[in-house]
Amino acid sequence: MTCRLILVLGDQLTPDITSLRGADKARDAILMCEVWDEATYVRHHKKKIAFIFSCMRHFAGALQASGWTVDYRSLEQTGESSSFTSEVERALVRHKPDRLVVTAPGEWRLLRVMRGWQERFGIPVDIVDDDRFICATPEFASWAAGRKQLRMEYFYRDMRRKTGLLMDGGEPAGDQWNFDHDNRKPAKADLFMPQPLRFEPDDITRDVLRLVEQRFADHFGDLEPFWFGVTQHHAEQALAHFIETTLPRFGDFQDAMLDGEAFLYHSVLSIYLNVGLLDPLDVCRRVDAAYRNGHVPLNAAEGYIRQIIGWREYVRGIYWLKMPQYGEQNYFGHQRPVPAFYWTGDTDMACLRATIGQTKREAYAHHIQRLMLTGNFALLAGVSPQALHEWYLLVYADAFEWVELPNTLGMSQFGDGGLLASKPYVSSGAYINRMSNHCKGCRYDVAEPYGPDACPFNPLYWAFLDRHREKLARNPRMAQMYRTWDKLTDERRAQTLASADAFLAKLDSAERLTKSTAAAGDSTIIADTILRLCATRGLDKTICPSDVARALSVDENAWRTLMPDVRRVAGELAAAGQIAVTQRGTAVDPVTARGAIRLAQIASTKTRSR
Numbered sequence: 256m257t258c259r260l261i262l263v264l265g266d267q268l269t270p271d272i273t274s275l276r277g278a279d280k281a282r283d284a285i286l287m288c289e290v291w292d293e294a295t296y297v298r299h300h301k302k303k304i305a306f307i308f309s310c311m312r313h314f315a316g317a318l319q320a321s322g323w324t325v326d327y328r329s330l331e332q333t334g335e336s337s338s339f340t341s342e343v344e345r346a347l348v349r350h351k352p353d354r355l356v357v358t359a360p361g362e363w364r365l366l367r368v369m370r371g372w373q374e375r376f377g378i379p380v381d382i383v384d385d386d387r388f389i390c391a392t393p394e395f396a397s398w399a400a401g402r403k404q405l406r407m408e409y410f411y412r413d414m415r416r417k418t419g420l421l422m423d424g425g426e427p428a429g430d431q432w433n434f435d436h437d438n439r440k441p442a443k444a445d446l447f448m449p450q451p452l453r454f455e456p457d458d459i460t461r462d463v464l465r466l467v468e469q470r471f472a473d474h475f476g477d478l479e480p481f482w483f484g485v486t487q488h489h490a491e492q493a494l495a496h497f498i499e500t501t502l503p504r505f506g507d508f509q510d511a512m513l514d515g516e517a518f519l520y521h522s523v524l525s526i527y528l529n530v531g532l533l534d535p536l537d538v539c540r541r542v543d544a545a546y547r548n549g550h551v552p553l554n555a556a557e558g559y560i561r562q563i564i565g566w567r568e569y570v571r572g573i574y575w576l577k578m579p580q581y582g583e584q585n586y587f588g589h590q591r592p593v594p595a596f597y598w599t600g601d602t603d604m605a606c607l608r609a610t611i612g613q614t615k616r617e618a619y620a621h622h623i624q625r626l627m628l629t630g631n632f633a634l635l636a637g638v639s640p641q642a643l644h645e646w647y648l649l650v651y652a653d654a655f656e657w658v659e660l661p662n663t664l665g666m667s668q669f670g671d672g673g674l675l676a677s678k679p680y681v682s683s684g685a686y687i688n689r690m691s692n693h694c695k696g697c698r699y700d701v702a703e704p705y706g707p708d709a710c711p712f713n714p715l716y717w718a719f720l721d722r723h724r725e726k727l728a729r730n731p732r733m734a735q736m737y738r739t740w741d742k743l744t745d746e747r748r749a750q751t752l753a754s755a756d757a758f759l760a761k762l763d764s765a766e767r768l769t770k771s772t773a774a775a776g777d778s779t780i781i782a783d784t785i786l787r788l789c790a791t792r793g794l795d796k797t798i799c800p801s802d803v804a805r806a807l808s809v810d811e812n813a814w815r816t817l818m819p820d821v822r823r824v825a826g827e828l829a830a831a832g833q834i835a836v837t838q839r840g841t842a843v844d845p846v847t848a849r850g851a852i853r854l855a856q857i858a859s860t861k862t863r864s865r
C-alpha cells in the first residue's frame with residue numbers, strides 16, 4: 256500500500272521540490288495530471304498548453320527513470336471534465352494513501368480549492384511551502400509591515416544584501432545599486448541580433464502538439480513552429496546560451512523595441528523559471544560570475560539580476576500579501592472590454608500590430624512591449640483591469656497568476672491605486688517613437704497632437720490625464736505633466752479631448768462591428784461573452800442566449816443571425832462543465848432544445864469567468 260500520494264503540478268517541475276523532500280521512492284507515489292479545467296479556465300495560448308504538457312511529460316519520465324513511481328494521467332485519460340479535485344479523488348481510490356502531499360500552488364484560486372481537500376477526502380493533506388523563491392511570503396510580509404510605500408528599489412537592496420549578489424563586502428559593486436539610467440538606449444535595426452536557443456520537438460512533444468491541435472484548436476495563438484525547450488537540460492542550455500551571446504548587451508537595450516525583432520537582448524527564460532526548470536538564485540549566481548570574470552559589464556549584470564531578485568520576488572510578495580482582494584481592484588473604475596484587435600492584431604497602429612502579431616506567433620512579448628504598448632494603450636483607453644488580466648494570463652507562455660496579476664493590474668494598469676507603481680506607466684507616441692522604429696511604418700503621424708491622422712496615443716494620453724485629474728494631480732511625479740496640459744490653449748485642449756473621444760467611439764463601434772461580423776465563425780469571442788455575462792449576472796441567476804447575441808451585435812436586426820452560433824457555443828461550454836443550460840429548470844442540449852432556454856454560471860466557474 257502507498258504511504259503518501261504526492262501531487263506535482265505543471266509549474267512545480269523541480270526535482271527537489273518541497274513535496275518530494277523526505278519522500279520514499281519505495282513506498283510513495285507521485286501523481287501528475289493534465290486537467291481540462293486548468294487548460295481552459297482561461298483559454299490559454301496553444302503554445303503555452305503544449306509547453307506545459309510537454310514539460311510535464313518529460314519531467315515525469317525523468318522521475319520514473321530515477322526510481323519514482325509516477326502515476327501520470329494524460330488529457331486523453333483525464334478527459335474534458337477533469338479538475339485537480341476530480342483527478343485526486345480518483346487517484347486516492349487507486350493508491351489508498353495515508354496522506355496527500357502537495358507543494359503550495361502559485362495561484363490563490365487553487366490554494367483555496369486545496370484547503371478544502373482534507374475535509375472532502377477525509378485524509379490528512381499537507382500543503383507544504385514552496386521554497387523556490389529568495390524571499391519567503393512571511394519574510395515579505397514582515398518587510399512590508401508598517402511601510403507606507405512598498406517600493407521595489409528598497410526591497411531589491413535588501414535582497415542584494417541577503418544573497419550577496421553583486422556585493423563587495425557590504426557595498427554594491429560599482430558603488431551603485433542601480434544602473435538603470437545606462438539602460439535606455441534605442442536599438443538600431445542593423446545591430447547584431449542574437450536569438451534565443453531553439454529546440455526541435457521530439458516524439459513526446461510531437462504527441463502533445465497533436466493533442467493540442469485537436470483539443471484546443473479554437474484557443475488563441477499559433478501552435479507551430481514550436482521551439483521551446485521542455486527539459487531541465489534544455490533550460491540550462493538556453494541559460495548558458497543567453498549568458499554567452501546576449502547578456503552583455505541586455506542592459507543597454509532593455510527598453511528598446513524593433514519591428515520584426517521579437518526578442519532583442521532579452522533572455523526568454525521566464526518560461527523555464529516559472530515552471531521550475533531553472534532556479535532563480537542559480538541563474539543570478541551565474542550572471543554574477545559572468546560579471547566577475549569580465550564577460551559582461553556591470554550595467555547588464557545588475558539590470559538582469561534586479562529583474563529576478565527584485566521585480567520577480569517583489570511581485571510575488573505583493574500577490575500573496577494582498578490576495579484575494581487584490582484581483583478585484585479597479586482604481587480608475589475602467590470598464591471597457593479588451594479591444595477586438597487584441598485578439599487579431601488587426602489594427603493600423605503599427606506598434607500594436609507588431610506586438611500582438613508577435614504575441615500570437617510566439618506567446619511572448621518582452622517587458623516594454625507588455626508595459627508600454629499593450630498595457631499603456633489599454634490604460635489610456637480605459638480597459639477593465641480584470642478583463643486585461645485575463646488577456647495577459649492567457650496570451651503569454653510564462654503567465655502564472657502570482658506573477659502576471661501584480662504586473663498587469665498593479666504595474667501596468669495602476670488598478671491598485673499606486674501600491675506597486677509610484678505613478679501610472681502611460682506615455683504619448685513620443686516615447687514609443689524614441690524607443691522603437693515602429694512609427695516610421697505607421698499610418699498615423701506620431702508628431703500630430705490630434706485629428707484623424709494623429710497617433711492615437713497622443714490625444715488618449717492627455718485625455719487620460721484630464722479624466723483622472725482628481726486622482727493624479729497631487730502625485731508629485733505627475734505635476735509637470737499637468738502643468739504642460741494647463742499651459743495649452745483652451746482650443747488645443749478641446750481639440751485633443753474631442754480627438755480622443757472620436758477615437759474611442761470608433762474603437763467601440765469597431766469592436767461591436769468586428770464581433771457581429773466575425774462572431775459567426777469565432778467561438779472564442781462568443782464563449783468569452785457568454786462567460787462574462789453569466790459571471791456578471793451572478794450565481795443562481797440566468798441569462799437568455801439573446802442577451803449574448805445582442806451584446807455581440809451592431810444593430811437590432813443583426814443579433815438574430817447569431818443565435819444558432821450562440822446556442823452551439825453554449826452547448827460546448829455546457830459539455831465542458833463551464834455553464835449550465837436549462838429549460839424550466841432542467842438541463843437541456845441548447846442545440847436540439849426547442850423553445851426558450853437559459854444559461855447560468857455554475858459554482859465551480861464563479862472565480863474564472865470575469
Ligand SMILES: Cc1cc2nc3c(=O)[nH]c(=O)nc-3n(C[C@H](O)[C@H](O)[C@H](O)COP(=O)(O)OP(=O)(O)OC[C@H]3O[C@@H](n4cnc5c(N)ncnc54)[C@H](O)[C@@H]3O)c2cc1C
Nearest residue numbers: 521522523524525562566567621622626653654659662667
Ligand atoms: C502587463 C505585464 C504582464 C506581465 N506578465 C508576466 C507573466 O505573466 N509572467 C512573467 O514571468 N512575467 C511577466 N511580466 C514581466 C516581464 O514582462 C516578463 O517577465 C519578461 O518579459 C519575460 O521575458 P524574458 O524572460 O525575456 O525577460 P528578461 O527581460 O530577459 O528578464 C529577465 C527575467 O526577469 C524576470 N522579470 C523581469 N521583469 C519582471 C517583472 N516585472 N515581474 C516578474 N519578473 C520579471 C523574468 O523572470 C525574466 O525572465 C509582465 C509584465 C507586464 C508589464
Ligand code: SF4
Nearest residue numbers: 604606684694697710
Ligand atoms: S505613430 Fe503612434 S500608433 Fe503608430 S507606431 Fe507610432 S506610437 Fe504606435
